[in-house]
Amino acid sequence: MxxxxxxxxxxxxxxxxxxxxxxxxxxxxxxxxxxxxxxxxxxxxxxxxxxxxxxxxxxSGVEGFYPGTILPSPPELWPLPSPLPTAEGRMNWQNWRHLTVWTAIIAIAAPLTVGTAALLLFVLSLLIGANPQ
Known part of the structure; x- marks a missing residue:
């Protein structure tokens, strides 16, 4: 510095x-x-x-070490920090690796969830005797 x-x-x-x-x-x-x-x-x-x-x-002398001499360690990829604010940490400390993993999780989970919901509705309609056409 x-x-x-x-x-x-x-x-x-x-x-x-x-x-x-x-x-x-x-x-x-x-x-x-x-x-x-x-x-x-x-x-x-x-x-x-x-x-x-x-x-x-x-x-002011509160911190004993010079803040520019210790480089921060890179954030770990796993476990993923929550993308939403929590009681422990209100700030979002996501980096590009975390965002990439969260994007992949959502890209896989969203279609599976929608497909499961559609299949469930189809099975329920068959069980109650509706004609699916």
């Missing part, structure tokens, strides 16, 4: 938007977004605000 990352994260802790940071620092808002995205990735944060919070905790 370089000085520019630290400076832009400090601006985020001051609740400044990218356009405000760009105007103060004399760069484009897109450049600010790019640097903040890099800082977020270096720290392993979910967004720029969490990265700024992690940086400010370190700067």
């Amino acid at each position: 370089n000085d520019r990352h630290r400076l832009y994260l400090w601006h985020v802790t001051q609740n400044r938007k990218s356009k405000e940071i760009a105007k103060i620092e004399g760069v484009s808002p897109r450049a600010v977004d790019k640097i903040l995205l890099q800082a977020k990735d270096i720290l392993g944060a979910a967004d720029r605000f969490e990265a700024a919070r992690m940086f400010s905790l370190h700067a």
